[in-house]
Amino acid sequence: MKHWQEAALKRVSHSLALGVLSCALLMAQGGSGAPDNAPAGTKPPAAVAGSDDAGFRRVSNRLLCQCGCGYMVLSCNHLDCSSATFIRRTIQTQLAAGKSEDAIVAGFVEQYGPRILPEPPRKGFSLSAWVMPFVVLVLGGILVSYILWRMKFRFSPAEAEDIEEPATGEAPPKEMSPAVIEKYRAQIDRDLENE
């Protein structure tokens, strides 16, 4: 994997959704195993001691928690989150059994569908999610270049003179005319160029 991809993934792992709100709401609705007056609750460990911690972190950082919090499975800090707990345990078990990271992720995609991935797959219609912003950027760049070219070469001074300010019925502001200002601007530009 290239450096920039690693960097982007690294950023991603620390830039997850503000999902605690809904996690906390889910918890408040009950169903958790935590005692009512125990604010701390319980949390399954993110990685079992002695397991392949780096591998666990990588895999759980490729999967989106399904509790609605918007976090990666690694980062969901929803106490007693049934989704994160189940996925974490499954990852640990499968890693311990020697399954490859890609195979584990593929297994989850098969089970949950592409929604468990934090980004659209790069195939089929979903590819357009990736492509469209850059298509728009390139087309926009072409359009801007065309507009600039047109403004530069298709706009004669005579045309400029033909354009009159429509009457507004209100008194024009008392200020220096644009022609005079432009004369001074041109002088300044020359002075600065010659500096």
Next chain:
Amino acid sequence: MENLGSFALILAFVLTIYSIAASLIGLARRNDRLLYSSYRATGAIWVCVATAMGCLVYALMTDDYRLAYAAGHSNRALPWYYKISAVWSGQEGSLLFWSFLLATYSMIAVKLNHQTHRQMMPYVSATLMTVLGFFLLLNTFVVSPFKLLAMNHGGQMVVQGPLDGNGLNPLLQYPAMAIHPPMLYLGYVGFTVPFAFALATLITKQAGDKWIATTRRWTMVTWLFLAIGILLGARWAYAVLGWGGYWGWDPVENASLMPWLTGTAFLHSVMMQEKRGMMKVWNMVLVFSTFFLCIFGTFLTRSGVVSSVHAFAQSEIGAYFVSFLGIGILFSGWLLLERLDYLKSTQPLDSLVSRESSFLFNNLLLLAACFAVLWGTLFPVISEAVQGVKISVGAPFFNKVNIPIGLLLLLLTGLGPLFAWRKTSISSLKKNFLLPGVVSLAFGVVLFAYGVRSFYPQVSLILCAFVAFTIFIEFYRGARVIAQKSGQSLVGAALTLTQRNTRRYGGYIVHLGIVLMFVGFTGSAFNTQNEQEMAIGDKMPLGRYTLEMRDLKETDNPNYSAQKAQIVLARGDKQLGVLEPERRLYKASRQPTTEVAIRARLAEDVYVVYEGLSEDKQHAVISAHLNPLVNWIWVGSAVLVFGTIVALFPSRIGAGTKSSQGPPDQRREARPQTPTRIKDKDEALARSST
């Protein structure tokens, strides 16, 4: 009290209709008294909406839980300031707050401008009142905040509330969160004013410059509020949510970012219209887009069309917003096409290599970023509609798409000031680019030597250095000229320079703020994290730090109970302090929260979260993050706010000149004996226009 509030809202709605009708009829019949009456109605509407707001605040402050809204969003143990902030924590209250802000903006805009823009103001007023009327319609008939709770007593329904309310969401009980929504709303709502002026400009077939001059400060203030709102939200997410980050690309966050991006494009593009008479149509498109994105953001937050963690409860108001947006966009688009002939540019482009070109590309990048955010936000809905498959579009997508666009934008932030208006010669380009280019590349080499070798972080930091250096040069060159002429120190001369052209140099300060924020964003590429189950006395490594669990305490107060971990932070043998992350359980809502402990430094934050007890209840699960440079974001935010405030002040053309300071005889001495060549362009420009 609820009757008074409801009546005030109905009266406000009726007055809004009256104001629209009076504006249009008064204009048609050239009846000044009717027009004046329509303007005065905006004041009466404000009184009515303020009364309704007062009634809701009173109900919250007096724990009147007969009101469903108060029962759902407050409780007796809630501190009084959070009871006030409960006004905007729910659907009904926040929509009323929106109406209140819009009524305030409308009243001020009409009061300030009805004498100076006599032709436009009836349409401005009618537009403002139409938008306000839409929100009052929702307040009055769809999601009233004054609905009462009733209980069944022996088969008869009696108005009665619970003894205590459900309480305010604990995650919202944080100072930044108390003011984050009002700031965002001030931003969202404020864009209605430039929108109304733009629409009035088109309707009255004016050339298109007057509305720009009138609404410049409105737009900047509104943009600033939106920026503050977004940044406070980011700070809240960082300090409260406990995941170590500040921006999660949630649909509701995205909804606030999109109008900010188009608003930023507008603030740049508008200069081309002011200085060169160009881009009149484009500015209309930008201000319309910004306004409709504000409404669209509100729709996203409240309709449930996309799943979001901090959306309001779903309700039927989505259809109202879609209708309003549809009608508004169609009408604005039609009007714009109809009036294209009145918006022709009056100046040709002198050169393709100019400040004008850089502004156009700047606009392109801002809009491309906005499109990427919009596209990603809506893509789950589009995907499900097209291929029937649910997919997620999370932070990885937004980061991957927006990082390159953001870096290009940062590059243009540095390049823009190096181009002159109208035309930039090759020699001038060489002169302007050489030093910043060399310095920033040298900085890149230093970074490489220090081990920063990932592509994006390195490019980002090099560009930050480039932009910062160009800003420094801009200040230095101008200040040097003034210092030579006036004998001031360079710092004093820089202040004088800023005073003489607040808009330009305030803008540079804003750019500097953006640079500092980019440094902070880049720092996240180097974040590290560790998590461990810790018993008392256990140690956990975190980069060059060590965290040692000293104690675990329990506390209790009327609002919440808490467990607090005491963790000693050390570097080597040196103890740096004690961090106390908490886990709270709020009693009214039975909702737990995380209270993060942060050791904040400019170089890095040590960010510790008490996640809870382990399954065997014998250990505390502690998650610790080392977040380099994150504080640069908050420092950059403050610089951005400061720069915008500077740009809002009027320029003082003669600031710092001896002729304006000393007595007459000294002034004579201060006058240059020989003609001085003009070196400072701004100074000269200022002279030329006075």
